[in-house]
Every structure is written in structure tokens, then in C-alpha cells.
Amino acid sequence: MGHIQLPEGLPGIRGPLVISPATTKPLCDLVEVLLRAPNTLTMAEREMIATYVSAQNDCYYCQACHGSTAAQLLGGGAEDYELIAQMKGNCEAAPLSDKMKALLAIAGKVQKGGKYVTAEDVERARSHGATDKEIHDTVLIAAAFCMFNRYVDGLDTWQPDDPEVYREIGKQTAALGYIARDWKRPLETAANQQPATAGR
Amino acid sequence: MAHIRVPEGLPGILGPMAISPETTKALRELVEVLLRGPNTLTSAEREMIATYVSSQNDCCFCQLSHGAAAAEHLGGNYELINRVKSDYASADISEKLKALLAIAGKVQKGGKHVTTEDVERARKLGATDNEIHDTVLIAAAFCMFNRYVDGLGTWQPADPQAYCEMGHRMAHVGYIRTGPDQPVAVA
Numbered sequence A: 001m002g003h004i005q006l007p008e009g010l011p012g013i014r015g016p017l018v019i020s021p022a023t024t025k026p027l028c029d030l031v032e033v034l035l036r037a038p039n040t041l042t043m044a045e046r047e048m049i050a051t052y053v054s055a056q057n058d059c060y061y062c063q064a065c066h067g068s069t070a071a072q073l074l075g076g077g078a079e080d081y082e083l084i085a086q087m088k089g090n091c092e093a094a095p096l097s098d099k100m101k102a103l104l105a106i107a108g109k110v111q112k113g114g115k116y117v118t119a120e121d122v123e124r125a126r127s128h129g130a131t132d133k134e135i136h137d138t139v140l141i142a143a144a145f146c147m148f149n150r151y152v153d154g155l156d157t158w159q160p161d162d163p164e165v166y167r168e169i170g171k172q173t174a175a176l177g178y179i180a181r182d183w184k185r186p187l188e189t190a191a192n193q194q195p196a197t198a199g200r
Numbered sequence B: 001m002a003h004i005r006v007p008e009g010l011p012g013i014l015g016p017m018a019i020s021p022e023t024t025k026a027l028r029e030l031v032e033v034l035l036r037g038p039n040t041l042t043s044a045e046r047e048m049i050a051t052y053v054s055s056q057n058d059c060c061f062c063q064l065s066h067g068a069a070a071a072e073h074l075g076g077n078y079e080l081i082n083r084v085k086s087d088y089a090s091a092d093i094s095e096k097l098k099a100l101l102a103i104a105g106k107v108q109k110g111g112k113h114v115t116t117e118d119v120e121r122a123r124k125l126g127a128t129d130n131e132i133h134d135t136v137l138i139a140a141a142f143c144m145f146n147r148y149v150d151g152l153g154t155w156q157p158a159d160p161q162a163y164c165e166m167g168h169r170m171a172h173v174g175y176i177r178t179g180p181d182q183p184v185a186v187a
Helices: A016-019 A022-037 A043-056 A060-073 A078-089 A098-112 A119-127 A132-154 A162-174 B016-020 B021-036 B041-054 B060-073 B080-088 B096-108 B116-124 B130-149 B159-172
Strands: none
Touching: A016 A022, A016 B116, A016 B130, A022 A043, A022 A132, A022 A162, A022 B021, A022 B080, A043 A060, A043 A078, A043 A098, A043 A132, A060 A078, A060 A132, A060 A162, A098 A119, A098 A132, A098 B130, A119 A132, A132 B016, A132 B096, A132 B130, B016 B021, B021 B130, B041 B060, B041 B096, B041 B130, B041 B159, B060 B080, B060 B130, B060 B159, B096 B116, B096 B130, B116 B130
């Protein structure tokens, strides 16, 4: 299990995060600002972009974690998980805003490669109200998950297949975010942790 | 021209970086530790991994700027970098680095392309777990940087001299900046 020696029992990216603290800090800072910092795109929308790209990259761990986090941010009900599944299956047919569909289309092009994004893709997003900043952030979120997905799968990390594990991860991440987390604990108890965004 | 409005005259990644300071801070810290932090792989070797992945992703700006940084670390050996991009198996580099470049090339295609055999080969040639980890993360990170640069349709200078200057600065000053980036004169 795993191409390199990683701590036992830590799912997905957590093993590599624990063994490489110097890179973990900027990686967590990056994902926190991309997915959780103040933005005109909601946290749920940004987690959905991350989920969609991770699904296109066939990264099981990332799509399950970020999909669950998105669903939790939307309320955590069965219908929220259903929306995420619909979006992964066919984002154009899912009940999403036209702006969100246009941004997911851009994210899908970035997943294939940066040069696939066309002026028409960007115009479509703009015509549905997307700002330059939102287009920038969509491209960078999609690009960043092309990194995270490769980090997780390129080291052949352990990825649990129990949906309950991802439900719990989604709850914790929706509540705590990505910084000041103890990645060494297989699954933190959300109640035992201060929210990472407290005091901001 | 770029898909979104970015400051004039800033090449490649520097345009989008200028309009997004919060993400830029994390991106610069990441690339600094990956390519210049203390490591058993030299900065030249790590810049070569970044350059190779960027060339596989066909990102002109990243392969020329990081290729120049790698060359500047090696006293200006641009010829070696061109060989690494076109056919690293025949380049005058260690067998260990060749095995790591093979892993990086698999990561570029997708994480699942990396096989146990790829990792075993690198390990047999002396690569440590940390070096394998860092190779995978450098390759993955450049799959991000390349997409950021090309996904926004950024301006990329055609003048090779512009990249030599960038590479010199990246190699010898690094990636953490205290002031704004200066526009590049258009040749």
C-alpha cells in the first residue's frame, strides 16, 4: 500500500501532508484561501468546482471529500449529496445557475489542459455574470486540484471506501477548514477542535 | 491576449499573480520550498523536473523560465536543459534523475500512471522516499502552474533573453518577492 512509507491509517492526502510539513503549510494556506476565504463565489460553489475537477481526474479520495464538504455546506441533506452526484455526472443538466455551469465548463477545460480554455468559454461565463476575479479563481481552483489529485494518486495513498468516512470528513472540513488541522489524527472529532477560522 | 484583465507587460504567471495577492503568497511559498528549500536533490535537479513537466504540458512560459533557472544553477548550461526536454534518457544526468523524471512524466499524465516498477527503479538507483515524494509533488505542482498560466491565456514573451534574466533571478534570488514585479520590455 502506497509507493512510499506513510503513517498507517491516514486517508488520502493526509499521509503525505504529515511527512512533509514544509510543503504542507503553503498547500493548506492555498486551499484555505481558494475554497474558504471571502469571495463572491460561495464556499459550496468553490468546493463544487474542486469536486468536479477531482471527478474528471478520477481521484476518488478528493472527489469524495470535497463533494461531501460541498454537500455539508449546502445543508448536509440527502438532496444536497444528490445534487453533487448529479453535477459530477452531468453538470449541464444539474439544477445549477447558468453562471455556475459556465464556470464548471471552464474548470473542465483547465482539467484537460490550460490551452483548452477558449475566449468563447470565458465570454459565456461573463455573459452569465461571472467577474474576472471569479474566472481567475475558477481557473486556479481547477489547476490546484490537478495538483492535489496527482499528489494523492501519484503516491498511491490509502483511500477508504466507506461513504460514512467521507460524510464525517465533509462535516469536519465544512466546520474547520484546512488550516490549523491535526492531520495526524485519522479522523478528528469536530467538537474537540476550535474552528480554524475563529477570530478572523 | 489574456482571458481576464491583468497588468500590461507582466509575462506569464506574473500577470495573474499581480491581481491575486492572497493566492500568490501561498503559491510563491510553495514553489520556493519545492525548488529551493533544503533538499538532497539540488535546485538544478528540481528545476529540471519542473522544466520537463512544463514541456510535457506544452507550457511555453514555464518551460523557458524554469529551464533558464535550471541552466543558471548550472553556470549557464542551456544545452543540457534542451536535451533533458527533448530526450532526457540521452542527457548527461544521473541515472537516478532519469528515474525521477520518468516518475514526473507519469504524474504529468495523471497520478495513477505511476507504477510500483517506476518507484522501484528510482529506489534501486538511490532515490529516497523523500526524493520520490518531492518529485511527485513538484510534477503535480507544475501541472497546476502550467494550467494557471495557459488557462488564463497569459502573455508570454518571444524573446529568449527575457527568460535568461528571469531564470537568473529565479535561481539566485528565488521566488519570494518583497516588491511588485517589473514589466518586461517587449522586444
